[in-house]
Amino acid sequence: MCTDMQPYNSVERKGFKHLLSVLCPNFELPSRKYFSDHKIPQMYEIVRNCLKEKLKQVSYISLTTDCWTSINGYPFIGLTAHTINNDWIIESFCLACTALNVDHNNVNIKNKIKQILIDWEIDESKIAGITTDCGSNILKAVESLSFNHIPCFGHVLNTGVTNAFALPPVKLCSENAVKVRSVFHYSPKMKRSLLNAQINLNLPPLVVPSSCETRWWSLLPCLNFIKTQHEVLRTILTTPKHQKILPTFNHLQLIERLLCILNPLKQLGEAMASEKNVTISSLWPIYQQLKLQFHKQTNESHSQNVSINEATENNSAPLFPESQESISHNQPTVEETSDFFSQINDESTEDCEEEILSQTLIQALNHVEQLVSDAIFNKLSKRFNENIRTKQLIQLTSFLDPRYKSCLTSYEFYMVKQRLVAEMELNGIKSVDPSSSPPLKKKSYSGIASFLSTSLPSNSASNCENIFEAEIEKFNQMPKVDLDTDPLNWWKIFNSEFPNLSRLAKKYLCIQGTSVPSERLFSYGGNVITNKRSLLSEAHAEQLIFLSKNSNFLVN
Secondary structure (H helix, E strand, O other), rough: OOOOOOHHHHHOOOOHHHHHHHHHOOOOOOOOOHHHHHHHHHHHHHHHHHHHHHHHOOOOOOEEEEEOOOOOOOEEEEEEEEEEOOOOEEEEEEEEEEOOOOOOOOHHHHHHHOOOOHHHHHHHHHEEEEEEOOOOOHHHHHHHHHHEEEEEEHHHHHHHHHHHHOOOHHHHHHHHHHHHHHHHHHOOHHHHHHHHHHHHHOOOOOOOOOOOOOOOHHHHHHHHHHHHHHHHHHHHHHHHHHOOOOOOOOHHHHHHHHHHHHHHHHHHHHHHHHOOOOOOHHHHHHHHHHHHHHHHHHHHHHHHHHHHHHHHHOOOOOOOOOOOOOOOOOOOOOOHHHHHHHHHHOOHHHHOOOOHHHHHHOOOOOHHHHHHHHHHHHHHHHHHHOOOHHHHHHHHHHHHHOHHHOOOOHHHHHHHHHHEEEEEEEHHHHHHHHHOOOOOOOOOOOOHHHOOOOOOOOOOOHHHHHHHHHHHHHHHHHOOOOOOHHHHHHHHHHHOOOOOHHHHHHHOOOOOOHHHHHHHHHHHHHHOOOOOOOOOOOHHHHHHHHHHHHHHHHOO
Protein backbone atom coordinates (compact mmCIF):
# COMPACT_ATOMS: atom_id res chain seq x y z
CA MET A 1 0.00 0.00 0.00
CA CYS A 2 2.84 2.38 0.81
CA THR A 3 5.55 1.24 -1.58
CA ASP A 4 3.38 0.33 -4.57
CA MET A 5 0.54 2.79 -3.85
CA GLN A 6 -2.15 0.12 -3.90
CA PRO A 7 -5.60 0.95 -2.45
CA TYR A 8 -6.74 -0.17 0.99
CA ASN A 9 -9.29 -2.57 -0.47
CA SER A 10 -6.48 -4.63 -2.08
CA VAL A 11 -6.68 -6.89 0.98
CA GLU A 12 -10.34 -7.62 0.19
CA ARG A 13 -9.88 -8.54 -3.45
CA LYS A 14 -10.66 -12.10 -4.42
CA GLY A 15 -7.38 -12.78 -6.21
CA PHE A 16 -5.22 -11.45 -3.38
CA LYS A 17 -7.12 -13.46 -0.80
CA HIS A 18 -6.70 -16.61 -2.88
CA LEU A 19 -2.96 -15.99 -3.23
CA LEU A 20 -2.52 -15.68 0.54
CA SER A 21 -4.66 -18.75 1.19
CA VAL A 22 -2.30 -20.77 -1.03
CA LEU A 23 0.94 -19.30 0.35
CA CYS A 24 -0.10 -19.21 4.01
CA PRO A 25 -3.39 -21.02 4.66
CA ASN A 26 -3.36 -20.34 8.41
CA PHE A 27 -2.83 -16.60 8.11
CA GLU A 28 -5.83 -14.46 9.01
CA LEU A 29 -5.82 -11.37 6.79
CA PRO A 30 -6.77 -8.10 8.57
CA SER A 31 -9.52 -5.95 7.09
CA ARG A 32 -8.99 -2.78 5.11
CA LYS A 33 -10.22 -0.83 8.15
CA TYR A 34 -7.28 -2.12 10.15
CA PHE A 35 -4.80 -0.79 7.61
CA SER A 36 -6.50 2.57 6.99
CA ASP A 37 -7.19 3.41 10.65
CA HIS A 38 -4.32 1.72 12.50
CA LYS A 39 -1.38 0.29 10.56
CA ILE A 40 -0.79 3.09 8.01
CA PRO A 41 -1.10 5.93 10.60
CA GLN A 42 1.23 3.99 12.90
CA MET A 43 3.81 3.56 10.14
CA TYR A 44 3.46 7.25 9.26
CA GLU A 45 4.36 8.29 12.81
CA ILE A 46 7.28 5.85 13.01
CA VAL A 47 8.86 7.02 9.76
CA ARG A 48 8.19 10.66 10.60
CA ASN A 49 9.91 10.37 13.99
CA CYS A 50 12.83 8.52 12.38
CA LEU A 51 13.33 11.29 9.82
CA LYS A 52 12.91 13.98 12.48
CA GLU A 53 15.79 12.53 14.49
CA LYS A 54 17.88 12.22 11.36
CA LEU A 55 17.33 15.86 10.39
CA LYS A 56 18.27 17.03 13.89
CA GLN A 57 21.78 15.68 13.30
CA VAL A 58 22.46 17.55 10.04
CA SER A 59 23.94 21.05 9.96
CA TYR A 60 22.20 22.36 6.84
CA ILE A 61 19.30 21.43 4.60
CA SER A 62 17.74 22.91 1.48
CA LEU A 63 14.06 22.94 0.52
CA THR A 64 11.88 22.79 -2.57
CA THR A 65 8.18 23.57 -2.63
CA ASP A 66 5.25 23.79 -5.02
CA CYS A 67 1.44 23.66 -5.01
CA TRP A 68 -0.85 21.14 -6.68
CA THR A 69 -4.56 20.36 -7.07
CA SER A 70 -5.55 16.68 -7.05
CA ILE A 71 -8.02 15.02 -9.39
CA ASN A 72 -10.75 15.31 -6.74
CA GLY A 73 -10.15 19.06 -6.34
CA TYR A 74 -8.12 19.04 -3.11
CA PRO A 75 -5.32 21.65 -3.04
CA PHE A 76 -1.95 20.47 -1.67
CA ILE A 77 1.41 22.03 -0.93
CA GLY A 78 4.53 19.88 -1.13
CA LEU A 79 7.78 20.46 0.74
CA THR A 80 10.95 18.39 0.34
CA ALA A 81 14.26 18.55 2.23
CA HIS A 82 17.73 17.78 0.91
CA THR A 83 21.03 17.42 2.74
CA ILE A 84 24.54 16.01 2.26
CA ASN A 85 25.39 13.32 4.80
CA ASN A 86 28.77 12.43 6.30
CA ASP A 87 29.50 10.10 3.37
CA TRP A 88 29.01 13.03 0.99
CA ILE A 89 25.83 11.64 -0.52
CA ILE A 90 22.76 13.78 -1.19
CA GLU A 91 19.72 12.54 0.72
CA SER A 92 16.18 13.67 -0.09
CA PHE A 93 13.10 13.53 2.15
CA CYS A 94 9.45 14.35 1.80
CA LEU A 95 8.52 16.61 4.69
CA ALA A 96 4.90 17.06 3.71
CA CYS A 97 2.37 16.91 0.94
CA THR A 98 -0.42 18.44 2.92
CA ALA A 99 -3.74 20.15 2.26
CA LEU A 100 -3.76 23.89 1.61
CA ASN A 101 -7.42 24.77 2.06
CA VAL A 102 -6.88 28.53 2.04
CA ASP A 103 -6.26 31.15 -0.60
CA HIS A 104 -2.89 30.58 -2.24
CA ASN A 105 -1.53 34.03 -1.45
CA ASN A 106 1.97 34.76 -0.20
CA VAL A 107 0.94 35.11 3.47
CA ASN A 108 -0.82 31.75 3.63
CA ILE A 109 1.97 29.97 1.78
CA LYS A 110 4.59 31.50 4.07
CA ASN A 111 2.62 30.52 7.19
CA LYS A 112 2.15 26.97 5.90
CA ILE A 113 5.86 26.53 5.23
CA LYS A 114 6.74 27.94 8.66
CA GLN A 115 4.21 25.62 10.31
CA ILE A 116 5.67 22.57 8.58
CA LEU A 117 9.18 23.54 9.72
CA ILE A 118 7.91 24.02 13.29
CA ASP A 119 6.18 20.62 13.24
CA TRP A 120 9.45 19.04 12.12
CA GLU A 121 11.44 21.05 14.70
CA ILE A 122 13.72 22.43 11.99
CA ASP A 123 15.57 25.60 12.93
CA GLU A 124 15.28 28.16 10.14
CA SER A 125 19.00 28.95 10.52
CA LYS A 126 19.67 25.50 9.04
CA ILE A 127 17.95 26.38 5.77
CA ALA A 128 20.66 26.91 3.14
CA GLY A 129 18.14 27.85 0.46
CA ILE A 130 14.79 27.08 -1.11
CA THR A 131 14.05 26.36 -4.78
CA THR A 132 10.65 27.27 -6.22
CA ASP A 133 8.99 28.28 -9.45
CA CYS A 134 8.61 31.97 -10.29
CA GLY A 135 4.97 32.52 -9.35
CA SER A 136 4.46 35.92 -7.75
CA ASN A 137 2.81 34.42 -4.65
CA ILE A 138 5.62 31.98 -3.90
CA LEU A 139 8.31 34.60 -4.63
CA LYS A 140 6.77 37.01 -2.10
CA ALA A 141 6.38 34.20 0.44
CA VAL A 142 10.05 33.22 0.17
CA GLU A 143 11.15 36.84 0.32
CA SER A 144 9.26 37.31 3.61
CA LEU A 145 10.89 34.13 4.96
CA SER A 146 14.36 35.62 4.24
CA PHE A 147 15.66 32.34 2.80
CA ASN A 148 18.19 32.17 -0.01
CA HIS A 149 16.02 31.68 -3.08
CA ILE A 150 16.83 29.86 -6.31
CA PRO A 151 14.40 30.12 -9.25
CA CYS A 152 13.64 26.71 -10.71
CA PHE A 153 15.81 26.31 -13.85
CA GLY A 154 13.17 24.10 -15.45
CA HIS A 155 10.41 26.63 -14.87
CA VAL A 156 12.50 29.54 -16.20
CA LEU A 157 13.51 27.52 -19.25
CA ASN A 158 9.90 26.46 -19.83
CA THR A 159 8.74 30.08 -19.74
CA GLY A 160 11.41 31.14 -22.23
CA VAL A 161 10.71 28.30 -24.67
CA THR A 162 6.95 28.90 -24.39
CA ASN A 163 7.55 32.53 -25.38
CA ALA A 164 9.64 31.31 -28.30
CA PHE A 165 6.85 28.97 -29.45
CA ALA A 166 4.46 31.94 -29.37
CA LEU A 167 6.43 33.68 -32.14
CA PRO A 168 4.24 33.58 -35.31
CA PRO A 169 6.66 31.60 -37.57
CA VAL A 170 7.41 29.06 -34.84
CA LYS A 171 3.76 28.88 -33.77
CA LEU A 172 2.76 28.02 -37.34
CA CYS A 173 5.24 25.12 -37.44
CA SER A 174 4.24 23.76 -34.03
CA GLU A 175 0.50 23.99 -34.71
CA ASN A 176 0.86 22.19 -38.05
CA ALA A 177 2.98 19.50 -36.36
CA VAL A 178 0.20 18.88 -33.82
CA LYS A 179 -2.38 18.73 -36.64
CA VAL A 180 -0.28 16.18 -38.52
CA ARG A 181 -0.08 14.06 -35.36
CA SER A 182 -3.87 14.27 -34.94
CA VAL A 183 -4.43 12.95 -38.47
CA PHE A 184 -2.77 9.65 -37.57
CA HIS A 185 -3.78 9.57 -33.91
CA TYR A 186 -7.52 9.42 -34.61
CA SER A 187 -7.50 7.32 -37.80
CA PRO A 188 -6.47 3.63 -37.86
CA LYS A 189 -6.66 3.79 -41.66
CA MET A 190 -4.07 6.58 -41.79
CA LYS A 191 -1.86 4.61 -39.40
CA ARG A 192 -1.91 1.64 -41.80
CA SER A 193 -1.17 3.94 -44.74
CA LEU A 194 1.78 5.39 -42.84
CA LEU A 195 3.22 1.95 -42.13
CA ASN A 196 2.85 0.83 -45.76
CA ALA A 197 4.46 3.99 -47.07
CA GLN A 198 7.41 3.61 -44.70
CA ILE A 199 7.94 0.02 -45.86
CA ASN A 200 7.77 1.04 -49.54
CA LEU A 201 10.36 3.80 -49.02
CA ASN A 202 12.63 1.57 -46.89
CA LEU A 203 12.24 3.83 -43.87
CA PRO A 204 12.00 2.65 -40.26
CA PRO A 205 8.39 1.97 -39.18
CA LEU A 206 7.94 4.84 -36.73
CA VAL A 207 4.75 5.94 -35.01
CA VAL A 208 3.89 9.63 -34.80
CA PRO A 209 4.92 10.70 -31.26
CA SER A 210 2.32 12.22 -28.98
CA SER A 211 2.75 15.68 -27.46
CA CYS A 212 1.43 17.66 -24.50
CA GLU A 213 0.60 21.34 -24.70
CA THR A 214 2.10 22.14 -21.29
CA ARG A 215 5.36 20.23 -21.91
CA TRP A 216 7.34 21.93 -24.66
CA TRP A 217 9.91 19.13 -24.89
CA SER A 218 7.19 16.66 -25.89
CA LEU A 219 6.80 18.53 -29.19
CA LEU A 220 10.42 17.93 -30.22
CA PRO A 221 9.97 14.22 -31.17
CA CYS A 222 6.95 15.25 -33.24
CA LEU A 223 8.98 17.90 -35.07
CA ASN A 224 11.81 15.43 -35.61
CA PHE A 225 9.33 12.89 -37.02
CA ILE A 226 8.06 15.42 -39.55
CA LYS A 227 11.63 16.27 -40.54
CA THR A 228 12.76 12.66 -41.03
CA GLN A 229 9.48 11.29 -42.44
CA HIS A 230 8.66 14.17 -44.79
CA GLU A 231 8.77 12.03 -47.93
CA VAL A 232 6.34 9.56 -46.37
CA LEU A 233 3.96 12.35 -45.36
CA ARG A 234 3.97 13.78 -48.91
CA THR A 235 2.81 10.46 -50.32
CA ILE A 236 -0.01 10.10 -47.77
CA LEU A 237 -1.32 13.62 -47.12
CA THR A 238 -2.60 14.31 -50.62
CA THR A 239 -6.02 15.86 -50.00
CA PRO A 240 -6.35 19.68 -50.11
CA LYS A 241 -7.20 19.69 -46.41
CA HIS A 242 -4.02 17.81 -45.52
CA GLN A 243 -1.86 19.78 -47.97
CA LYS A 244 -2.46 22.90 -45.88
CA ILE A 245 -0.77 21.36 -42.83
CA LEU A 246 2.01 19.59 -44.74
CA PRO A 247 5.27 21.45 -44.03
CA THR A 248 6.88 23.23 -46.97
CA PHE A 249 10.59 23.28 -47.74
CA ASN A 250 10.92 26.53 -45.80
CA HIS A 251 9.17 25.06 -42.79
CA LEU A 252 11.50 22.06 -42.83
CA GLN A 253 14.51 24.36 -42.74
CA LEU A 254 12.98 26.22 -39.80
CA ILE A 255 12.23 22.96 -37.97
CA GLU A 256 15.86 21.93 -38.38
CA ARG A 257 17.03 25.21 -36.86
CA LEU A 258 14.58 24.86 -33.95
CA LEU A 259 15.72 21.33 -33.17
CA CYS A 260 19.37 22.45 -33.12
CA ILE A 261 18.49 25.03 -30.46
CA LEU A 262 15.96 23.09 -28.38
CA ASN A 263 17.40 19.56 -28.24
CA PRO A 264 20.42 20.60 -26.11
CA LEU A 265 18.08 22.57 -23.82
CA LYS A 266 15.92 19.48 -23.36
CA GLN A 267 18.97 17.49 -22.28
CA LEU A 268 19.97 20.27 -19.89
CA GLY A 269 16.51 20.29 -18.33
CA GLU A 270 16.60 16.53 -17.77
CA ALA A 271 20.06 16.64 -16.19
CA MET A 272 19.16 19.55 -13.91
CA ALA A 273 16.10 17.68 -12.60
CA SER A 274 18.25 15.12 -10.79
CA GLU A 275 17.92 14.83 -7.00
CA LYS A 276 20.97 12.60 -6.54
CA ASN A 277 23.53 14.86 -8.20
CA VAL A 278 24.75 18.38 -7.46
CA THR A 279 22.84 20.75 -9.75
CA ILE A 280 22.92 24.21 -8.16
CA SER A 281 26.58 24.77 -9.06
CA SER A 282 25.91 24.19 -12.77
CA LEU A 283 23.53 27.15 -13.12
CA TRP A 284 26.15 29.87 -13.64
CA PRO A 285 28.32 27.88 -16.10
CA ILE A 286 25.18 26.94 -18.05
CA TYR A 287 24.07 30.57 -18.18
CA GLN A 288 27.51 31.69 -19.35
CA GLN A 289 27.69 28.97 -22.03
CA LEU A 290 24.21 29.77 -23.35
CA LYS A 291 25.12 33.45 -23.45
CA LEU A 292 28.21 32.62 -25.48
CA GLN A 293 26.32 30.34 -27.90
CA PHE A 294 23.35 32.63 -28.43
CA HIS A 295 25.54 35.67 -28.99
CA LYS A 296 27.66 33.65 -31.40
CA GLN A 297 24.53 32.73 -33.37
CA THR A 298 23.47 36.39 -33.42
CA ASN A 299 26.88 37.51 -34.72
CA GLU A 300 26.93 34.81 -37.39
CA SER A 301 23.42 35.72 -38.49
CA HIS A 302 24.40 39.39 -38.69
CA SER A 303 27.46 38.56 -40.83
CA GLN A 304 25.36 36.45 -43.20
CA ASN A 305 22.73 39.16 -43.50
CA VAL A 306 25.39 41.77 -44.31
CA SER A 307 26.79 39.61 -47.11
CA ILE A 308 23.26 38.96 -48.42
CA ASN A 309 22.46 42.67 -48.54
CA GLU A 310 25.75 43.33 -50.37
CA ALA A 311 24.99 40.57 -52.90
CA THR A 312 21.52 41.89 -53.68
CA GLU A 313 22.37 45.58 -53.53
CA ASN A 314 23.00 45.99 -57.27
CA ASN A 315 20.21 43.65 -58.43
CA SER A 316 17.09 44.73 -56.63
CA ALA A 317 15.70 46.85 -53.83
CA PRO A 318 16.33 45.54 -50.32
CA LEU A 319 13.79 42.96 -49.18
CA PHE A 320 13.59 44.61 -45.76
CA PRO A 321 14.46 48.34 -46.09
CA GLU A 322 16.57 49.84 -43.33
CA SER A 323 14.75 52.14 -40.94
CA GLN A 324 15.61 53.92 -37.73
CA GLU A 325 12.23 52.88 -36.39
CA SER A 326 12.79 49.18 -37.10
CA ILE A 327 12.54 46.98 -34.06
CA SER A 328 15.85 45.25 -34.81
CA HIS A 329 18.50 46.84 -37.01
CA ASN A 330 18.93 45.33 -40.49
CA GLN A 331 16.39 42.64 -39.60
CA PRO A 332 12.87 41.94 -40.89
CA THR A 333 9.97 42.38 -38.51
CA VAL A 334 8.23 39.38 -36.98
CA GLU A 335 5.20 39.97 -39.21
CA GLU A 336 7.31 40.04 -42.38
CA THR A 337 9.12 36.83 -41.45
CA SER A 338 5.83 35.16 -40.53
CA ASP A 339 4.30 36.14 -43.89
CA PHE A 340 7.36 34.76 -45.64
CA PHE A 341 6.99 31.31 -44.08
CA SER A 342 3.21 31.23 -44.54
CA GLN A 343 3.15 32.39 -48.20
CA ILE A 344 6.22 30.95 -49.92
CA ASN A 345 6.01 27.22 -50.62
CA ASP A 346 7.77 24.75 -52.87
CA GLU A 347 5.62 25.51 -55.92
CA SER A 348 6.06 29.28 -55.76
CA THR A 349 9.83 28.99 -55.94
CA GLU A 350 9.62 28.35 -59.67
CA ASP A 351 8.72 32.00 -60.28
CA CYS A 352 11.63 33.35 -58.25
CA GLU A 353 15.31 33.59 -58.94
CA GLU A 354 16.88 30.64 -57.16
CA GLU A 355 19.83 32.62 -55.81
CA ILE A 356 17.70 35.47 -54.44
CA LEU A 357 15.22 33.05 -52.85
CA SER A 358 18.02 31.14 -51.14
CA GLN A 359 19.42 34.35 -49.72
CA THR A 360 15.96 35.46 -48.60
CA LEU A 361 15.35 32.14 -46.85
CA ILE A 362 18.67 32.32 -45.02
CA GLN A 363 17.90 35.83 -43.82
CA ALA A 364 14.44 34.80 -42.59
CA LEU A 365 15.83 31.73 -40.83
CA ASN A 366 18.54 33.78 -39.16
CA HIS A 367 15.96 36.28 -37.96
CA VAL A 368 13.71 33.62 -36.43
CA GLU A 369 16.70 31.89 -34.83
CA GLN A 370 17.71 35.16 -33.23
CA LEU A 371 14.17 35.80 -31.97
CA VAL A 372 13.97 32.31 -30.46
CA SER A 373 17.38 32.66 -28.79
CA ASP A 374 16.47 36.08 -27.39
CA ALA A 375 13.13 34.85 -26.02
CA ILE A 376 14.84 32.03 -24.12
CA PHE A 377 17.95 33.89 -22.99
CA ASN A 378 16.06 36.97 -21.78
CA LYS A 379 14.14 34.84 -19.27
CA LEU A 380 17.31 33.15 -18.05
CA SER A 381 19.06 36.51 -17.75
CA LYS A 382 16.17 38.02 -15.79
CA ARG A 383 16.25 35.28 -13.15
CA PHE A 384 19.94 34.35 -12.91
CA ASN A 385 21.83 37.51 -13.87
CA GLU A 386 19.70 40.59 -13.18
CA ASN A 387 18.76 39.41 -9.68
CA ILE A 388 21.93 40.27 -7.76
CA ARG A 389 21.29 38.04 -4.73
CA THR A 390 20.60 35.00 -6.89
CA LYS A 391 23.58 35.75 -9.11
CA GLN A 392 25.95 35.99 -6.15
CA LEU A 393 24.59 32.77 -4.64
CA ILE A 394 24.97 30.66 -7.77
CA GLN A 395 28.46 32.09 -8.37
CA LEU A 396 29.40 31.05 -4.84
CA THR A 397 28.12 27.52 -5.39
CA SER A 398 29.98 27.31 -8.70
CA PHE A 399 33.22 28.19 -6.94
CA LEU A 400 32.62 25.49 -4.30
CA ASP A 401 32.29 22.93 -7.09
CA PRO A 402 35.83 21.85 -8.13
CA ARG A 403 34.62 21.45 -11.73
CA TYR A 404 33.62 25.10 -12.09
CA LYS A 405 35.80 27.11 -9.68
CA SER A 406 37.75 28.57 -12.60
CA CYS A 407 34.68 29.87 -14.44
CA LEU A 408 34.57 33.11 -12.42
CA THR A 409 36.22 36.36 -13.42
CA SER A 410 38.80 37.96 -11.12
CA TYR A 411 36.22 40.35 -9.71
CA GLU A 412 33.63 37.58 -9.21
CA PHE A 413 36.24 35.44 -7.45
CA TYR A 414 37.15 38.37 -5.19
CA MET A 415 33.49 38.93 -4.23
CA VAL A 416 32.93 35.21 -3.59
CA LYS A 417 36.06 35.04 -1.45
CA GLN A 418 34.91 38.01 0.63
CA ARG A 419 31.53 36.39 1.23
CA LEU A 420 33.08 33.05 2.17
CA VAL A 421 35.49 34.67 4.63
CA ALA A 422 32.66 36.70 6.17
CA GLU A 423 30.54 33.59 6.63
CA MET A 424 33.42 31.66 8.15
CA GLU A 425 33.92 34.45 10.68
CA LEU A 426 30.20 34.69 11.39
CA ASN A 427 29.88 30.96 12.00
CA GLY A 428 33.00 30.88 14.13
CA ILE A 429 34.72 28.29 11.98
CA LYS A 430 38.28 27.72 13.14
CA SER A 431 40.96 25.61 11.54
CA VAL A 432 43.72 26.36 14.06
CA ASP A 433 43.91 27.87 17.49
CA PRO A 434 44.25 31.66 17.00
CA SER A 435 46.28 31.93 20.22
CA SER A 436 49.02 29.75 18.74
CA SER A 437 50.11 32.59 16.46
CA PRO A 438 50.91 36.16 17.48
CA PRO A 439 48.48 38.80 16.22
CA LEU A 440 49.59 40.83 13.22
CA LYS A 441 50.13 44.54 13.66
CA LYS A 442 47.83 46.76 11.66
CA LYS A 443 49.87 48.69 9.12
CA SER A 444 49.30 52.43 8.72
CA TYR A 445 49.28 54.18 5.36
CA SER A 446 49.56 57.76 4.17
CA GLY A 447 48.64 59.67 1.03
CA ILE A 448 47.05 57.70 -1.83
CA ALA A 449 47.72 54.40 -0.05
CA SER A 450 45.71 55.61 2.94
CA PHE A 451 42.77 56.53 0.71
CA LEU A 452 42.76 53.20 -1.20
CA SER A 453 43.40 50.95 1.81
CA THR A 454 39.75 51.16 2.88
CA SER A 455 38.39 49.66 -0.35
CA LEU A 456 41.11 47.32 -1.68
CA PRO A 457 41.90 43.93 -0.13
CA SER A 458 44.71 44.21 2.38
CA ASN A 459 47.52 41.77 3.17
CA SER A 460 47.41 42.90 6.78
CA ALA A 461 44.12 41.21 7.59
CA SER A 462 43.54 39.56 10.91
CA ASN A 463 45.11 36.20 11.64
CA CYS A 464 41.74 34.49 11.22
CA GLU A 465 41.15 36.13 7.86
CA ASN A 466 44.60 35.00 6.68
CA ILE A 467 43.75 31.43 7.63
CA PHE A 468 40.46 31.53 5.76
CA GLU A 469 41.87 33.30 2.71
CA ALA A 470 44.82 30.91 2.58
CA GLU A 471 42.44 27.96 2.53
CA ILE A 472 40.38 29.55 -0.26
CA GLU A 473 43.51 30.33 -2.29
CA LYS A 474 44.80 26.80 -1.80
CA PHE A 475 41.50 25.38 -3.02
CA ASN A 476 41.50 27.73 -5.99
CA GLN A 477 44.98 26.56 -7.01
CA MET A 478 44.08 22.87 -6.91
CA PRO A 479 44.39 21.12 -10.31
CA LYS A 480 41.36 21.23 -12.57
CA VAL A 481 39.09 18.20 -12.61
CA ASP A 482 37.10 16.76 -15.50
CA LEU A 483 33.56 18.01 -16.05
CA ASP A 484 32.19 14.50 -15.46
CA THR A 485 33.81 14.30 -12.01
CA ASP A 486 31.41 13.93 -9.10
CA PRO A 487 32.09 17.00 -6.90
CA LEU A 488 30.86 15.19 -3.79
CA ASN A 489 33.38 12.39 -4.32
CA TRP A 490 36.08 15.05 -4.67
CA TRP A 491 35.07 16.69 -1.40
CA LYS A 492 34.92 13.29 0.30
CA ILE A 493 38.60 12.83 -0.53
CA PHE A 494 39.83 16.37 0.17
CA ASN A 495 37.50 17.58 2.93
CA SER A 496 40.19 17.16 5.60
CA GLU A 497 42.49 19.53 3.69
CA PHE A 498 39.78 22.20 3.52
CA PRO A 499 37.89 21.94 6.84
CA ASN A 500 36.19 25.32 6.51
CA LEU A 501 35.32 25.22 2.82
CA SER A 502 34.09 21.63 3.05
CA ARG A 503 31.54 22.67 5.66
CA LEU A 504 30.28 25.44 3.39
CA ALA A 505 30.29 23.04 0.45
CA LYS A 506 27.95 20.77 2.40
CA LYS A 507 25.74 23.75 3.10
CA TYR A 508 25.39 25.15 -0.39
CA LEU A 509 25.84 22.18 -2.73
CA CYS A 510 22.74 20.49 -1.31
CA ILE A 511 20.55 23.26 -2.78
CA GLN A 512 18.51 22.01 -5.73
CA GLY A 513 18.74 23.63 -9.14
CA THR A 514 15.07 22.92 -9.86
CA SER A 515 11.85 22.44 -7.89
CA VAL A 516 11.29 19.07 -9.59
CA PRO A 517 11.62 17.10 -6.28
CA SER A 518 8.47 18.76 -4.91
CA GLU A 519 6.72 18.23 -8.24
CA ARG A 520 7.58 14.53 -8.07
CA LEU A 521 5.51 14.41 -4.88
CA PHE A 522 2.50 15.23 -7.03
CA SER A 523 3.31 12.35 -9.37
CA TYR A 524 3.09 10.10 -6.31
CA GLY A 525 -0.10 11.92 -5.36
CA GLY A 526 -1.59 11.28 -8.78
CA ASN A 527 -1.00 7.55 -8.29
CA VAL A 528 -2.58 7.64 -4.84
CA ILE A 529 -5.60 9.86 -5.58
CA THR A 530 -7.13 8.33 -8.71
CA ASN A 531 -10.57 8.34 -10.30
CA LYS A 532 -11.40 5.17 -8.39
CA ARG A 533 -10.15 6.69 -5.11
CA SER A 534 -11.58 10.19 -5.46
CA LEU A 535 -13.23 9.95 -2.02
CA LEU A 536 -9.91 9.36 -0.25
CA SER A 537 -9.63 11.86 2.62
CA GLU A 538 -6.89 14.48 2.69
CA ALA A 539 -5.35 12.98 5.84
CA HIS A 540 -5.13 9.48 4.37
CA ALA A 541 -3.78 10.87 1.10
CA GLU A 542 -1.07 12.81 2.95
CA GLN A 543 0.01 9.71 4.89
CA LEU A 544 0.17 7.51 1.79
CA ILE A 545 2.09 10.07 -0.30
CA PHE A 546 4.53 10.64 2.56
CA LEU A 547 5.16 6.91 3.08
CA SER A 548 5.43 6.23 -0.63
CA LYS A 549 8.04 8.95 -1.17
CA ASN A 550 9.98 7.93 1.98
CA SER A 551 9.53 4.21 1.40
CA ASN A 552 13.27 3.51 1.86
CA PHE A 553 12.83 4.42 5.55
CA LEU A 554 10.00 1.96 6.15
CA VAL A 555 10.74 -0.52 8.95
CA ASN A 556 9.44 -4.03 9.29
